[in-house]
Amino acid sequence: MKRHVSLIVIVFLGLFIGSSVFALTIDEAMFNLGVKIYDSGDYRESAKQFGSLIARYPETRYYNHAIYYLAMSHYNMDNYNEALRYYTILNRRANNETEKRWAVFGMAQSYKRIGNMLQAARYFESFALNFKDSPVASSALFFAAECYELAGNQSRALELYRKLVLEYPNSRYLQEALAKTAEKTPSKNNYTKPDDIHQWKPNLGNSSNSASKVDSANKIATPTNSGIISKTEPVLVVKTNFIIMTNRVFLTQSVEHLQFKEITNKLVLTNQKFITQRVELAEDPKKKEIEKQATINRQTEEEIVRMRALLEMQARLLEIKQQAIRQKEELMKEEEKENK
Numbered sequence: 001m002k003r004h005v006s007l008i009v010i011v012f013l014g015l016f017i018g019s020s021v022f023a024l025t026i027d028e029a030m031f032n033l034g035v036k037i038y039d040s041g042d043y044r045e046s047a048k049q050f051g052s053l054i055a056r057y058p059e060t061r062y063y064n065h066a067i068y069y070l071a072m073s074h075y076n077m078d079n080y081n082e083a084l085r086y087y088t089i090l091n092r093r094a095n096n097e098t099e100k101r102w103a104v105f106g107m108a109q110s111y112k113r114i115g116n117m118l119q120a121a122r123y124f125e126s127f128a129l130n131f132k133d134s135p136v137a138s139s140a141l142f143f144a145a146e147c148y149e150l151a152g153n154q155s156r157a158l159e160l161y162r163k164l165v166l167e168y169p170n171s172r173y174l175q176e177a178l179a180k181t182a183e184k185t186p187s188k189n190n191y192t193k194p195d196d197i198h199q200w201k202p203n204l205g206n207s208s209n210s211a212s213k214v215d216s217a218n219k220i221a222t223p224t225n226s227g228i229i230s231k232t233e234p235v236l237v238v239k240t241n242f243i244i245m246t247n248r249v250f251l252t253q254s255v256e257h258l259q260f261k262e263i264t265n266k267l268v269l270t271n272q273k274f275i276t277q278r279v280e281l282a283e284d285p286k287k288k289e290i291e292k293q294a295t296i297n298r299q300t301e302e303e304i305v306r307m308r309a310l311l312e313m314q315a316r317l318l319e320i321k322q323q324a325i326r327q328k329e330e331l332m333k334e335e336e337k338e339n340k
């Protein structure tokens with residue numbers, strides 16, 4: 001009878017503890033622990049943790065996320081071939097668009113690090129075309145152009161640089177893309193199609209050079225002096241000089257605007273530097289930063305300890321349950337013998 005009561009108490013205790021206090025499953029606890037270890041920067045240990053998780057629980061619902069963290073852990077350890085292997089697995093197993101994005105972008109980065117620029121360019125371009133709403137779509141497009149350029153495909157690189165300039169005017173890589181486009185676009189004085197207008201560069205030399213062109217049809221030369229327009233000049237010449245003067249005024253105003261903007265920015269930077277120096281005199285920022293980082297590290301370590309304790313207790317709970325089941329089976333066998 002006592003054995004009966006003790007068995008019932010053990011079973012109910014195990015069920016109560018398992019259902020209320022330790023609601024996490026072991027695979028979930030292992031995954032959460034792995035994330036904490038990854039966030040702490042210990043990528044070698046996090047790779048072991050996630051590798052152990054997918055080996056022990058191949059059917060876990062955290063499998064794809066564990067593969068992703070496993071790939072990132074190897075990437076951060078410069079094991080790019082291993083990272084590529086796990087990103088490829090994730091790309092094949094992806095269940096939704098988010099996981100697909102992780103896989104494609106990760107594969108592109110890994111190929112780039114390995115040195116396979118052509119494959120990297122293809123995956124970066126695929127990402128930019130298929131996930132245009134992603135916050136890193138413009139970055140992927142720039143990286144694709146950059147990798148095509150390094151792979152020797154200059155024409156495709158130029159196309160993607162232009163595409164970035166036209167479709168992502170607020171991209172962080174806009175200035176670099178503009179510079180690359182200008183560098184790779186040949187200078188033209190005449191243009192024959194709409195796109196060529198962006199390549200044409202006007203002659204902004206002195207007035208005598210700009211105004212001394214000959215009309216081959218009428219055999220009339222514009223005057224070489226820049227300041228005076230003769231009354232006997234044809235209307236076409238007067239209009240041409242007026243346009244040139246208007247353009248000069250516009251350019252002068254633009255330069256003055258840029259100079260004023262530059263001076264304004266210098267004043268803003270000077271004020272910011274002054275404020276920063278005053279703040280640094282008032283308090284030591286390094287000390288606060290060190291204290292903040294120490295607090296974060298301490299909290300992370302405490303969380304890891306708690307997660308490890310949770311895993312150990314869950315393992316112990318399983319042992320208790322198994323022991324209770326065995327005792328119950330033995331008790332049932334003894335009762336059958338007594339009944340016989």
